[in-house]
Amino acid sequence: MTNANFNIYVLIKQVPDTGSKAGVNPDGTIDRARAKRMMNPFDKFALQAALHTKKEYGGTVTAISMGPPPAKEILLEAIEHGADAGVLLSDRRLAASDTLATSYALTKVIEYLNTEKNHPADLIFAGLQTTDGDTAQVGPEIAERLGVMQVTYCEDFSLEGTTLVARRIVEGGHTVVATPLPALVTVANAYTPLAYKSLRGAKKVQYLARTPEVEAEYISVIDLDVVNADPMLAGLKGSPTIVGKTWKIGEVGGSCVVRQGQSVANMVTDVLDATPVDEFLNKKEAVPV
Amino acid sequence: MTDAEATKKPAEQPAEPELPLFETNVGGQVMIVAELTDGQLAPVGLELLSMGRELADKLGNPLSCVVIGHNLGDVPNTLGHYGADIVYVADHAELAQYRTMPYKRVMCDLMESLEHPPHIVLMGSTTTGRDLAPRVAAHFLTGLTADVIEMDIGPYEHTNKADPEKVGLYEGCLYAVRPSFGESLKARILGPWKNPQMATARPGVFVPLQPDTNRSFEVKAIPVNLTAEDTALTIRDVVVELNKNVDLTAADVVIAGGYGLADAEGFKLMEELASCFDNAVVGASRKAVDAGWIPYVHQVGQTGKTVRPKLYIACGISGAIQHRVGMSKADTIIAINKDPDAPIFGFADHGIVGDLYQVVPEMIAQLKRQITAA
Ligand SMILES: Cc1cc2nc3c(=O)[nH]c(=O)nc-3n(C[C@H](O)[C@H](O)[C@H](O)COP(=O)(O)OP(=O)(O)OC[C@H]3O[C@@H](n4cnc5c(N)ncnc54)[C@H](O)[C@@H]3O)c2cc1C
Ligand SMILES: Cc1cc2nc3c(=O)[nH]c(=O)nc-3n(C[C@H](O)[C@H](O)[C@H](O)COP(=O)(O)OP(=O)(O)OC[C@H]3O[C@@H](n4cnc5c(N)ncnc54)[C@H](O)[C@@H]3O)c2cc1C
Numbered sequence: 132m133t134n135a136n137f138n139i140y141v142l143i144k145q146v147p148d149t150g151s152k153a154g155v156n157p158d159g160t161i162d163r164a165r166a167k168r169m170m171n172p173f174d175k176f177a178l179q180a181a182l183h184t185k186k187e188y189g190g191t192v193t194a195i196s197m198g199p200p201p202a203k204e205i206l207l208e209a210i211e212h213g214a215d216a217g218v219l220l221s222d223r224r225l226a227a228s229d230t231l232a233t234s235y236a237l238t239k240v241i242e243y244l245n246t247e248k249n250h251p252a253d254l255i256f257a258g259l260q261t262t263d264g265d266t267a268q269v270g271p272e273i274a275e276r277l278g279v280m281q282v283t284y285c286e287d288f289s290l291e292g293t294t295l296v297a298r299r300i301v302e303g304g305h306t307v308v309a310t311p312l313p314a315l316v317t318v319a320n321a322y323t324p325l326a327y328k329s330l331r332g333a334k335k336v337q338y339l340a341r342t343p344e345v346e347a348e349y350i351s352v353i354d355l356d357v358v359n360a361d362p363m364l365a366g367l368k369g370s371p372t373i374v375g376k377t378w379k380i381g382e383v384g385g386s387c388v389v390r391q392g393q394s395v396a397n398m399v400t401d402v403l404d405a406t407p408v409d410e411f412l413n414k415k416e417a418v419p420v
Numbered sequence: 421m422t423d424a425e426a427t428k429k430p431a432e433q434p435a436e437p438e439l440p441l442f443e444t445n446v447g448g449q450v451m452i453v454a455e456l457t458d459g460q461l462a463p464v465g466l467e468l469l470s471m472g473r474e475l476a477d478k479l480g481n482p483l484s485c486v487v488i489g490h491n492l493g494d495v496p497n498t499l500g501h502y503g504a505d506i507v508y509v510a511d512h513a514e515l516a517q518y519r520t521m522p523y524k525r526v527m528c529d530l531m532e533s534l535e536h537p538p539h540i541v542l543m544g545s546t547t548t549g550r551d552l553a554p555r556v557a558a559h560f561l562t563g564l565t566a567d568v569i570e571m572d573i574g575p576y577e578h579t580n581k582a583d584p585e586k587v588g589l590y591e592g593c594l595y596a597v598r599p600s601f602g603e604s605l606k607a608r609i610l611g612p613w614k615n616p617q618m619a620t621a622r623p624g625v626f627v628p629l630q631p632d633t634n635r636s637f638e639v640k641a642i643p644v645n646l647t648a649e650d651t652a653l654t655i656r657d658v659v660v661e662l663n664k665n666v667d668l669t670a671a672d673v674v675i676a677g678g679y680g681l682a683d684a685e686g687f688k689l690m691e692e693l694a695s696c697f698d699n700a701v702v703g704a705s706r707k708a709v710d711a712g713w714i715p716y717v718h719q720v721g722q723t724g725k726t727v728r729p730k731l732y733i734a735c736g737i738s739g740a741i742q743h744r745v746g747m748s749k750a751d752t753i754i755a756i757n758k759d760p761d762a763p764i765f766g767f768a769d770h771g772i773v774g775d776l777y778q779v780v781p782e783m784i785a786q787l788k789r790q791i792t793a794a
Contacts (some may be wrong), residue, residue, distance in 0.1 A: 230566075234558060265600060266566035268554040271520075275558035280653055281520055283551045286710075296656065300706075301547045302457050302723045304660035304716045306517070310653040321710060368583050371563030375576070375608035377600075389771035391760055399782045402770045403790075406752055411673050411697045411731060412791050 135293075137190030137253040140241060141181035142270070143174040143209060145202040146263045170205040173258030175325035176318040180288070181256045182213045183323070188290050190253070191215045193244060197225060197236055206350050207339070211332040212325060215349075218244065222354040224362045229370035230264070234272030239360040240353070241277065252277075254295070255315040259284065267317070274315040282308060286321040439577060444612050445592030448539035449484045449506070450476040451616070453527070454499055455518070455548050456489050458660045461498060464544035466628035468621055469503040471571055472542060473629060478573040479592060481539055482506060486642075488526055490516035500637035503629050507637060512644040514651055517658060518548050521650040524555045530642050531560070531616070538616040540594050542571075545620040547723060553620050563611030565596035565619040572597075576610050586613060594619065624726045624745065661716040668720065673700035673731045676720055676747070677708055680736015680757065680776060684713035689780050690735065696787040703727065703747075705737050721746035735776045739764025756780065 147166035170178075181192045194209035196202045197220040206217025220240050228236065245251040255277075257270035267283070274281035282288075286305070288297040293312045298305050300319055339346040355362055363369060388405070390398040452472045454465030469485060476483035485504035487495055489511065496507040510526045531537060537560070543549035545567040557564035572595040578586050590612035596619040600607045611617045668674060675694040677687055687702060694700040703720040704713070720727055722742040732750035737743060739755070739762055747753070748767055755768035756776045765771045772779050 229563065230554070231558065231561065231563060263601070266564075267550050268557070268564055268566060271551060271554035272558040275524075275555045281551070281555070282653075283520075284547050299547070300723055301518075301660060302462070303719070304658070306655055306659070307657040308519075308653055309656050321707070367580075371561070371614050372565060372609050372611040373578075373580075375595075375610045377605050377607045379605055387755070387765050387768045387771050389760065389765050389773060391773040395772075395774055395778045395782045396786075398772045398774065399779060399786055402754055402772055403783070403786055405770055406731065406754065408697075408731070408787065409790065409794070411700070412787065412794065413696055413698045413700075414791060414794055 135189045135253075135290075136250075137184060137188060138245075138248060138250045139181050139184055139190050139192045140244070140252050140255045141174070141177050141192060141194050141209070141214070142237060142255065142257040142273075143178060143194055143196050143205050144171045144258070144261050145169070145196065145198050145205045146171045146261055168201060168204065170208055171258055171261045171263075173260055173262070173318075173320055174205075175258075176320055176322045177256040177258045177316075178209055178212060178214070179323055179325045180285075180316065180318045181254070182326070184254060184256075184290070185213070193218060195237065195240055195244070196220070197228075197233065197240070200352070203350060203352065207336050208328075210339075210349060211328040211336045213329050213332050217350045219350065219352045220354070220358065221352055222365075224355055224366045227367035227370060227373070228365060229372045230266050230268040230272055231371055232365050232367075232369035233269050234276055235369055236355070236358075236360060236365045237269065238273050238276040239355075239358040241273070243353075243358040251313060252279075253293075253312045255279075255313070257315065257317045259317050259319050270315055270317040277313075277315070280310045280312075280314040281316070282310065282314060283317040284319050285316050286319045288316065439579075440588040442588050442590045442612070443592060444590050444615065444617075445479050445481070445539055446536050446615075447481055448536040448615055449482050449534070450479065450540045451484045451486060451531075451538040451542070452504075453541070453543045453549070453552070454485050454487045454495075455544055455546065456487070456495070459489075461487075461495055462544065462546065462623075463628070464546060464549075464621070464623040465499070466502050467623065467626040468542050468544065469499065470629045471621065471626040472540075473503040475540060475571060475573055475594070476505075479539060484508060484538070486510070486527065486530065488515050488523055496639045498631070500635060500639065501631040501633050503635075505637055507639045508642050509639060510642050510644050512646075514646055515644065517655050518551075519651075519653055519655065520551055520555060521653060522646050523552055524559065525646055525650050526642065526644060527552070527556050528559050529645065531556075533642075536615070539592070541616040541618045543618075543620050545622045549620045553618060557618050560614075560616065562614045562616055562618060563609075565594075565598060565609040565611070568596045568598050568609075568619045568621045569606075569625050570597035571595060571619070571621070576612050578612070593617070622745070623722075659716070668701055668703055668718070668725045668727050671699055671701040671727070671729050673697040674703045674720070674727050674729045674733070674747070674750070675700060676703035676705065676732065676734050676737060677714070678705040678735065678737030678743075679707040679711065680738075681708060681713065682736075684711075686736070686776075687714050689777075689784075693733065693735075693780055693784055693787075696784060696791065697731075703732075705740075705743050734764055734768070735780055737764060738762050739767065
């Protein structure tokens with residue numbers, strides 16, 4: 132059923148690659164200049180959700196990111212996976228944005244694109260949270276600013292016409308909700324993982340790399356003035372919160388004795404000897420040997 | 421940690437230019453939102469009341485508690501017994517299940533009706549709190565700190581000249597401390613410029629007060645005015661089994677199986693291991709539950725149960741943060757995983773790298789020998 136022409140946005144953030152040790156300071160903070168960069172892993176689920184919607188129900192997918200110029204890399208990555216275009220909001224005045232200021236800037240980008248396309252967003256997908264700020268707040272704050280419905284912690288969904296039916300994680304289970312569009316959905320990592328890059332997408336990005344003038348048609352890099360945003364509401368000035376002091380947490384656990392490479396019987400004996408298991412053994416019922 | 425910063429420099433030091441003083445405390449309430457799971461009061465609400473009581477007493481302001489739902493029965497009184505001075509109750513059929521828009525409407529209407537905005541608003545860092553709090557914070561264009569594990573009240577000196585109007589000494593600020601960078605750092609987040617100062621707090625961190633049935637408190641019904649738009653999202657199905665009885669929390673030993681079990685059959689092996697112990701139950705990761713191998717009641721973690729057994733044996737569980745928060749307080753944790761780099765080895769006490777289908781049967785055999793020898 133490919134009949135709708137949904138205007139789909141997906142919000143993706145570039146974060147330091149914490150898997151690689153490069154750029155991780157001894158105190159646990161991150162030196163962003165030296166750290167490797169990657170697409171926020173949670174946003175890959177959001178991208179998959181956006182691409183799935185396009186494939187299943189029709190429409191176009193625009194990936195949106197806010198960050199310094201290198202964040203263009205993840206927009207190209209999104210195109211390799213099948214996104215139609217990318218928009219990067221990059222501006223020095225965005226530095227030190229908290230979630231409220233970030234949601235303001237991204238909302239201005241969304242409103243700008245809605246006008247450009249002459250078609251307000253039908254669906255906006257965001258990741259559940261990021262691996263750096265890790266607040267899970269930017270999505271709902273954007274939904275509030277736009278005045279649209281939201282479904283957070285979404286682990287699966289389908290569309291019935293213009294009704295979104297979504298399964299969301301809750302304590303002790305899940306709920307299934309139905310909402311009219313437009314809606315903002317934050318996609319949980321329980322959703323389908325991002326599919327491999329498409330050959331077409333990869334070829335397209337190779338071509339874009341050779342022809343910058345064409346690249347500019349697919350990736351636009353814009354600043355606060357383009358989206359008509361008030362710099363007083365963005366960045367440090369627009370942020371009601373700041374990060375005060377930080378402490379290193381005394382290594383929790385970290386003392387695990389790991390047995391590896393010996394015979395299973397020896398490893399098990401070793402662990403059982405080191406643990407006070409006999410206190411809890413079931414001595415009441417005769418357990419058949 | 422907090423008072424040290426508050427002490428002013430001795431007078432004989434060369435006088436620094438005085439910072440303008442801002443008192444952020446104008447008497448606004450400390451307001452907490454108690455949530456219901458499966459129709460019952462979620463423990464995090466009582467935990468927040470205890471923390472909220474401490475903050476309210478430091479500020480000298482009242483502690484209020486909001487509860488939203490339907491047929492709330494004795495819940496408002498319970499909240500009073502656990503420390504609230506004022507209990508705001510929104511009881512309405514449309515509020516029976518949590519939905520973002522109706523709950524947001526009730527919260528915003530209430531907060532706007534007060535003489536001063538609340539000084540502080542706290543919600544649980546649950547799938548409900550993390551859905552609702554940012555929506556309310558964005559409505560009031562105020563700050564929100566996520567997933568807090570420590571809180572206090574104190575002064576804050578803002579000296580960053582990049583934003584000259586904000587330079588000053590702020591009194592009565594909420595110190596909201598949260599773990600960050602994969603739990604390796606703690607960061608204090610401040611938002612003194614605007615009330616309410618908001619935060620979501622991690623469940624299981626604060627300890628509820630002893631209930632006191634003699635406390636005096638006020639229960640106030642709050643009006644519920646919902647628009648058609650507010651109720652446009654409907655709930656088609658609710659599968660919540662948190663309160664059914666598998667008493668994970670009272671068990672001495674929890675044998676937990678994860679996605680590494682590969683199928684539902686694997687839980688038979690978990691049960692067999694559990695049967696070697698007295699007062700042992702089977703737990704599971706969410707991924708194993710979502711795969712349909714075992715019911716939700718067995719789930720341990722952020723959206724499942726928090727357990728503190730004497731012994732926790734995790735089989736084929738990677739150790740994701742959402743699982744860890746539910747079991748890291750066990751006295752002893754044994755992890756069995758075939759991947760030596762699995763995060764669970766970062767916080768377990770004892771680990772075995774190997775195929776659980778070899779390790780667990782061997783463990784059962786050795787335990788049975790110990791039992792017969794005893
Ligand atoms: C240690 C530390 C603690 C912090 N604590 C707080 C806090 O408690 N409260 C607060 O308000 N701020 C906090 N911040 C600031 C916060 O990290 C930034 O505001 C950040 O720009 C966005 O928040 P996030 O990374 O938490 O995003 P989240 O809200 O976790 O992100 C959710 C989703 O929103 C989208 N998104 C987020 N940022 C972008 C982007 N730049 N471009 C495109 N899409 C995006 C993505 O889809 C993402 O998956 C903290 C920062 C640090 C370093
Ligand atoms: C909002 C939210 C709430 C959540 N709440 C919870 C929660 O309450 N509880 C929870 O557990 N999760 C929760 N999660 C999910 C969590 O993020 C992880 O996805 C989940 O804990 C992973 O489960 P797992 O460890 O069983 O699976 P995986 O991460 O897939 O790990 C399986 C492990 O098994 C190992 N393995 C595979 N085969 C074998 C073998 N034969 N022998 C030994 N080892 C083997 C693998 O090496 C791997 O480490 C939540 C997520 C979200 C977004």
